[in-house]
Amino acid sequence: MTAGSTAASAATGAGTAPGAGRTGGARREIDAILQRGADGGRISADEALLLYTDAPLHPLGEAADAVRRRRYPDNVVTYLIDRNINYTNVCVTACKFCAFYRAPKHREGWSHPTGEILRRCGEAVALGATQVMLQGGHHPEYGVEYYEDLFRAVKQAYPQLAIHSIGPSEILHMAKVSGASIEEAVLRIKAAGLDSIAGAGAEMLPDRPRRAIAPLKESGARWLEVMEVAHTHGLESTATMMMGTGETNAERIAHLRMIREVQDRTGGFRAFIPWTYQPENNHLKGRTQATGLEYLRMIAVARLFFHNVAHLQASWLTTGKDVGQLALHMGVDDLGSIMLEENVISSAGARHRSNLRELVWMIRSADRVPAQRDTLYRRLAVHHTPADDPDDSRIVSHFSSTALPGGGVGAGVPVAAPAGAATLPVLPAAPPE
Template identity: 35%
Template sequence: MDELSSIIEKIQASEDLDFEDGMLLMESRNLSLIGALADYARKKTVGDRVMFISNCHINYTNICASKCRFCAYFRDREQKSAFTLTIDEIMEKAEKAWKMGATELHIVGSLNPELPFEYYEDVLSHLNEKYPAMSLKAYTAVEIAYLAGNSGMSIKEVLLRLKRAGLTSLPGGGGEIFNEETRKKICPDKISGEEWLEVMGTAHRLGIKSNATMLYGHIETHSDIVDHILRLRELQKRTGGFQAFIPLRFHPDNTDLQKTARIRYGPTGFDDLKITAISRLLLNGYINNIKAYWVMVGEKIAQIALHYGANDIDGTVMEERITHAAGGATPEYMPKDRLIHLIKSAGRIPVERTTNYEVIKEYN
């Protein structure tokens, strides 16, 4: 406890933690104390309500020019399992989601060099025209930068055209880890961390909110994790555009990192809870919503994480391919009543929300 006494004082005084504080937390094995501090900060900031959303994931293609070493989802065009959804196929998925009560479509894919910009625009405009009540959280910062590079447009022009077509917000994917040396080892052909932050900053200035992510449990260091979270905090201080932070658990199965770096198991439950708690403590007061993404950590760890700083359990999801390609064993769909049960069983108040964290219904 002595090693964390200065951090306890800062948290009680609502002071920002710095890089050295983050390193102390990362190197500490006192998970119970770190969790208690995060739970205190969570309650002080957002109370006992836990957010969830009725959403559907649509992964529109797996053909990718990036081929990240941590990814088991991508395919070359010639491979049998390669696919790209037509707009009609996307509309069919959206219709099913709408009938199941979804209020959000989460649309992400790979960097497919064969898809023109108009495809992305048409996906949004068709969906927005038929389902105006569903929000369209679509295309990661990596996809936005790729579209800009291929089309010759600026990041701002791409975002403005997509916003006009119906884009509501950006998902947080592609953040991975910002440290340049580590990033080059796990995703050498992806945009840099600085470029990712610039896309997000541009979106925020245009009134497009977003989420933020970090991939942990691969070859990153403690300092990489602290640096990543603090860079997000600095951008949030300038723009206020991040709505939630999602620590993403690395799943090694079928990835190049598993084959070449011999990462067999990925992070443990201890790691999952510790990263969730430290995220709350470093971001607290800036990014208020910390997600325990049940698809990646499993529903039981997600439930426990609600006592380690998390206040959002994501949503129904309905369909998810990326994590499952890397060995994710969770179901592809979580019924709303199951989410409510998990939250209530953890002693929290379930609240169904919109993409922008407006309350739809509180379940007492």
């Protein structure tokens, strides 16, 4: 069996049993690819597909973890404290997998005023957050000017917060509303305070699965074009992938290939973050989903394939904390964040929650050294021994989420005043406006 024949047989299904039908010659081919990848060599998309479908799990994980150990010989795994703040749920794109959006003029549609967004930023700062992700729907009235005003307001009030926000889809939408080019939109929002771009909206980049789940959204090639323009102008980003909406194995690997081709030219992707589709309250209704095993295999293959991407992040929010911790043995060097707020994926059923103590414990009990990082992966505090571990009971995920029962447990957190102001007015947190 060759990589090409495996690619052909894998192109119609979401997964075949690893190792099924493997001959001695194929195993030698797999071993050679694993060794090359572990040594930092480049593997092709066909070879990545062969590994994804046929490589034995343990050798696959060992090769991926060899990459991690070579890149990060001090054994550090990082985490982040941040908050995902949604400015509106009004959206014209109507993606089939999304449970968060509401169509324009829907009675459940809302938009937060700037004061409410600043209030949430203040709570995040009080809890040690170093980053905010400002994200929302494609509101029909929100052009470049809206985002300029929003980013300027956040930067003026909280200059210590990195704005790692929006994604190519929002940039294309705001440019269309304002009649601006992609380049103009990128330059204007960067000047207003955007520090880096989130990987939001990637979902699946190949045409067939993308049209199936988001027919009104831009193509994957267009999504990558925006990222390339941003990278050219000094805005780095992350890259993501949503697994489990009916895409084939070959399409999953094609997604990786499309990202790596841009990375070859720009070097602007800071990290790769795959996550799994959540099945509740959306039009897809969970007809297909990625298993934990498929996710772990993808994590390992991604670490081997992305020889030119520095970081690989696990998504415990969507896979659960057990699979998230297992990913630390498959090449992952970052466990993501204690998200002080998250509404989009939670609306679709992701109800895995954590806190600072537990996230640090997950890293340490996997025989790794925990460290808090910032948006640029600079280490802010390395917890060399258990005595160094932070223990702040206030830092819990989703503490004021509008999507989860029991949200709002952080309502009593003191609010940090914005720069140059004595106090910050506290607006009602609910209901959203």
